[in-house]
Amino acid sequence: MLAILWLHAPGLAIFGVVQGFSPAHSVFEASIIASFALLASLPWRSRKIPAGLVSAGLLTSSAVLVHMSGGFIEAHFHFFVMVVLLSLYEDWTPFLLAVAYVAIHHGLAGTLDPESVYNHPNAIADPWKWAAIHGFMIAGAGLASIAAWKLNEEFRGRSRRLAAVVESTDDAVLTTSLDGTVTSWNEGAVRMYGYAAEEIVGQSVTVLAPPDRRNEIDGFMKRIRAGDRVQSFETVRLTKDGRALHVSLTISPLRDHEGRVTGASTIARDITRRKELESALRQYADRLETANRKLEESNQTLKDFVAIASHDLRGPLSTILGFVTAIPRTWDSTSDEQKREFIAAIERAARRIARLVEDLLTVSRIESGQVTVHKEAVDLQRAVHEALGRTADLGNGIQTRIPAASVHADPDHLERILTNYVTNALKYGERPVEVEAREDDGWIEIRVRDHGRGVPEDFVPRMWEKFARPDGSTDREKGTGLGLSIVAGLARANGGTTWYEPNHPRGSCFCLRLPRANGSTRTRSTREESHVR
Amino acid sequence: MSVDAVAVRVFAIVEDDADSRMVVRTLFSEDPRFSVAAEAESAEDAIVMARTEEPDLIVLDHNLDGPLTGLEAAPLLKQEAPGAKIILFTGDDEIRRKALEEDSVDAYLPKSRPDELVPTACRLLGLH
Numbered sequence: 001m002l003a004i005l006w007l008h009a010p011g012l013a014i015f016g017v018v019q020g021f022s023p024a025h026s027v028f029e030a031s032i033i034a035s036f037a038l039l040a041s042l043p044w045r046s047r048k049i050p051a052g053l054v055s056a057g058l059l060t061s062s063a064v065l066v067h068m069s070g071g072f073i074e075a076h077f078h079f080f081v082m083v084v085l086l087s088l089y090e091d092w093t094p095f096l097l098a099v100a101y102v103a104i105h106h107g108l109a110g111t112l113d114p115e116s117v118y119n120h121p122n123a124i125a126d127p128w129k130w131a132a133i134h135g136f137m138i139a140g141a142g143l144a145s146i147a148a149w150k151l152n153e154e155f156r157g158r159s160r161r162l163a164a165v166v167e168s169t170d171d172a173v174l175t176t177s178l179d180g181t182v183t184s185w186n187e188g189a190v191r192m193y194g195y196a197a198e199e200i201v202g203q204s205v206t207v208l209a210p211p212d213r214r215n216e217i218d219g220f221m222k223r224i225r226a227g228d229r230v231q232s233f234e235t236v237r238l239t240k241d242g243r244a245l246h247v248s249l250t251i252s253p254l255r256d257h258e259g260r261v262t263g264a265s266t267i268a269r270d271i272t273r274r275k276e277l278e279s280a281l282r283q284y285a286d287r288l289e290t291a292n293r294k295l296e297e298s299n300q301t302l303k304d305f306v307a308i309a310s311h312d313l314r315g316p317l318s319t320i321l322g323f324v325t326a327i328p329r330t331w332d333s334t335s336d337e338q339k340r341e342f343i344a345a346i347e348r349a350a351r352r353i354a355r356l357v358e359d360l361l362t363v364s365r366i367e368s369g370q371v372t373v374h375k376e377a378v379d380l381q382r383a384v385h386e387a388l389g390r391t392a393d394l395g396n397g398i399q400t401r402i403p404a405a406s407v408h409a410d411p412d413h414l415e416r417i418l419t420n421y422v423t424n425a426l427k428y429g430e431r432p433v434e435v436e437a438r439e440d441d442g443w444i445e446i447r448v449r450d451h452g453r454g455v456p457e458d459f460v461p462r463m464w465e466k467f468a469r470p471d472g473s474t475d476r477e478k479g480t481g482l483g484l485s486i487v488a489g490l491a492r493a494n495g496g497t498t499w500y501e502p503n504h505p506r507g508s509c510f511c512l513r514l515p516r517a518n519g520s521t522r523t524r525s526t527r528e529e530s531h532v533r
Numbered sequence: 534m535s536v537d538a539v540a541v542r543v544f545a546i547v548e549d550d551a552d553s554r555m556v557v558r559t560l561f562s563e564d565p566r567f568s569v570a571a572e573a574e575s576a577e578d579a580i581v582m583a584r585t586e587e588p589d590l591i592v593l594d595h596n597l598d599g600p601l602t603g604l605e606a607a608p609l610l611k612q613e614a615p616g617a618k619i620i621l622f623t624g625d626d627e628i629r630r631k632a633l634e635e636d637s638v639d640a641y642l643p644k645s646r647p648d649e650l651v652p653t654a655c656r657l658l659g660l661h
Contacts, residue, residue, distance in 0.1 A: 311596065314624040315550065318644035322556030325647040329563040342559070345552040 001054050001088060002040055008061040009034040012068070019068050029064045033057055048093045055094030058082040059101045063109070071119040076134070083138050087145030090153065095142040102138050106131035172247075172268040175254060178225060180205045180217055183263060192247075192270055194240035205266075208237045210244065224253045224264045234271065246275040304467040305360070312356055312480060316349030359482040363466055366489030371413075373493050377406040377517030378414055380444060384435055387418035397431035398422065405437070406517035407444045413490040414514070417498075418446070420487050421510045425450035429508055444516050451507040460500055464488040487512075541658060542570045544579075544588030544617070553644075557592050557622070560650050566660060567651070575599035576606030583613040590654055595623035595632075604628055604635060611637035618657040622650060 009030045016026025036057025040050040062078040069075040079102060086094045109117045110127025117123070123130040166173045172189035176182050182205050185197040193200075193208060200207070206214050213235060220230050230251040237247050247268045254263040323342050327334070334342075365371050381402045388398055407414065418435075425433040429450025437446045455463060459470040466485035484498075491498045496514035503509040543561050554572050561567040571586045573579035575598040583591070591610055595603040607619050621632045624644040632641040640653050655661070 311624060314644065315553070318624050318647070319550070319552045319556055321645060322553070322560065322647040326556060326559040326563065330559060333562075334559075341555070345555055348552060 001058075001085065002037060002050070004085065005033065005037045005040065005054050005057045005061070008058070009037060012061060012064050015065065016068050019070075021068060026068075029068065033061050033064065036060060048091065051089045051091055051094045052097050055086050055089075055097045056101060058085065059098050059105075063105055066117060067109075071115055071117050073118065073120050073123075079134070079138060080141055083141045084145055087142070087149055090149040092146070095146065099135055099139050099142065103131050103135035106134050170270075172270075173265070174205070174268075175263055175265045176205050177263045178221060178261065180221060189268070192239070192245065192268065193237070199240075210236055210238055220249075220251050221264070224251060225261055227253055227261055229253070237268065245270055246272045301466070307467075313353060316352040319349040320346050356480050356482075359480050359486060362486050363482055363489070366486065366493065371490065371493045373410045373413065375408055375410055375494065378409055378411045380405050380407055380437055380446075383407075383411060383414050384418060384437075384446075387415050387422060388435070390415070390419050391422050391426060397433060398426075399432055399434045401434070401436040403437060403439060405439055405444055407514040408517040409494040409496070409514050410490075413494055417487045417490055417512055418448075420483050421448035421512070424448075424483070424510065425452075425508065428452060439516060440513075442516050443513050446512045446514075447501075447509050448511075449503045449507060449509045451503065454502050454506060454508045455500060463500060464498065541567050541589045541654075541660070542586065543567045543654070544569075544571050544583070544586055544591045544614075553594070556647065557650070560647060561654075564651055564655075567654070576601035576603065576609070579606065580609050580613055583610050583617070586614075588614055588617045589658060591617050591619045592622050592650070592654075593619055595621060595625045595628055604631060604638070607635055607637040618654070620650070620653060620657070 012033060013026045013030035016029055017023055036053050040053035040057065042050075044050050059079065059082060062076075062082055065078050066072065066075045083095075083098055086098060106117060107128045110123065110131055114124040114127055117127070118130065166186050169186070169188050170191070172192040173186040174182055174189050175184045182200050182203055185195070185200050190196055206217055209217055216235060223230055230249060233249045233251070235247060235249060237245050239245060248271050250267045252265050253261040254265050256262050323346050327339075327342055381404060384400055384402050388400070422433065422435065425448050429452030432451065434449045435446070436449075437444055456470050459468070462468045464484050467481040468485070469481045488498045491512060491514070494514060496512060499511050501509040501511060558569050558572070561569060570588055571582050573582055577599050579591075591614070593603040593607060593610070597603055597606070603621055603623060607621065610617070610619060618639045619637060620640045620642055621638050622642050622644060626643055629641055632638050639657050642649055642653055
């Protein structure tokens with residue numbers, strides 16, 4: 001505004017000379033304007049004083065212009081332009097001053113020297129009326145300008161408040177154009193992502209997305225172009241130093257005054273801490289569930305143990321107790337042969353108890369991970385031969401087809417597994433029983449087949465669980481219910497697996513898979529010898 | 534039921550376990566008033582035999598070979614041999630309450646008390 005005022009001084013001097021005034025008069029008029037400009041340039045403490053001086057200077061410029069144009073009515077438009085310019089001050093003072101100035105100046109000058117103010121006969125005849133008209137027109141223009149700057153002020157206040165909110169929030173607030181170029185970037189975004197505004201504005205927003213999530217942004221932009229919002233979308237973004245952040249994104253379309261979508265505003269909230277807490281909670285819940293399940297399992301194991309103890313242990317114990325009660329009372333009347341029968345029955349019962357206790361201890365060791373495994377290369381043919389030797393009393397009818405190979409396993413465990421399989425086949429199945437093995441890509445698969453009834457279909461899924469017995473099995477058929485669970489546990493401890501297949505055309509096929517041994521084979525006896533040494 | 538000097542016909546059923554059956558047989562062999570007339574491995578066999586053997590006493594286990602348990606078999610045995618006293622002699626102590634509620638069962642005795650088998654039989658049969 002001050003510059004405009006300064007420009008008026010030489011402008012009016014030139015205009016005066018062009019209009020035929022003397023250079024001295026023209027410079028005098030110009031110097032009045034320059035004086036206002038000079039005074040307004042001084043370092044005033046209040047903004048109102050230079051505003052008032054500029055206002056007075058500009059309106060004086062209008063008066064000088066009208067005066068030097070000989071009251072030319074069109075020159076009066078200069079007043080109106082200056083009044084509108086004064087609205088830029090957004091202050092009442094220069095306006096009030098302008099209204100007063102014009103009214104008084106036009107009234108006084110119109111009375112005293114009407115030709116210097118107007119070239120219009122009506123105005124010359126009635127100078128105060130025309131001064132009032134000018135005053136009203138300027139006041140009207142002023143009011144319109146004031147209304148505009150008040151509205152402007154209100155809008156700017158709102159913008160400032162919004163800007164303050166955007167700048168002070170911890171959330172990242174950014175805007176992008178429709179092609180994904182970042183157009184603004186708040187302090188929260190600086191803190192969250194680590195990029196300064198000048199580093200990222202003008203870049204594509206895809207730099208924030210991990211490579212596997214870049215296509216998300218295309219999807220967002222498609223929705224934004226359609227005028228839709230993306231609400232609380234949880235995803236992952238990268239910081240400048242490469243850290244992954246869990247963020248919740250809310251993306252809204254930005255529209256121009258005609259409602260056209262021109263870009264997108266994104267609010268990103270860092271939910272990494274929440275996600276960590278969620279994950280910790282989930283882990284905690286999982287741990288609790290696992291602990292609960294283990295507790296339930298151990299509770300069930302305890303119940304099973306009590307059931308086993310009540311029947312399987314108490315059965316033979318009662319037999320022993322019964323004989324111990326009966327024998328002293330009938331000792332004299334009992335033949336030696338009968339006595340031997342009694343002792344044999346007591347021994348059978350005691351052995352049953354011993355076997356069950358041994359099995360329970362083995363299961364307990366397997367479950368608590370306390371099985372000691374001494375792995376070595378075990379000659380398969382020899383191991384099968386030894387296992388069959390243990391079951392010799394059950395009779396012949398066992399066919400073997402074993403390649404010359406070695407497995408990497410604990411020989412005692414292998415023997416126990418094979419003995420169990422073969423004993424089961426002889427006890428519950430029908431002959432011929434076949435034991436066969438084959439190599440398979442670093443593994444040895446051993447199968448023990450029989451031609452009996454096979455395992456009932458409904459029992460197959462739980463046959464490897466401890467204490468599992470098929471429904472409706474008679475006591476003669478019932479083992480301890482621990483044999484197969486021990487077999488499976490020992491196979492696992494040796495890095496192998498066990499499974500069941502129905503045999504064709506009938507019967508069972510119990511399978512074992514163990515790692516094949518590489519290199520030289522040490523036989524069982526050499527291991528024992530090495531222990532002795 | 535009064536019993537004279539004639540030996541009581543004991544009828545023992547002890548599950549599928551031969552050794553347990555031998556225990557019961559031996560326990561009764563000490564008392565000359567008892568003689569073991571028959572043994573059965575399952576309730577089904579026992580019901581058939583009860584009809585022909587007409588026992589005075591049946592010693593019954595709960596866990597038996599075959600679909601019927603001792604407790605289920607007791608009323609059927611009583612039907613076949615109405616004069617027989619039935620002792621449920623079992624290691625399964627969970628059925629004690631049910632056994633006491635079952636009318637056809639005259640006495641329940643756990644297997645851990647073999648010394649009481651003969652005295653219980655005597656009490657039921659009125660032998661002194």
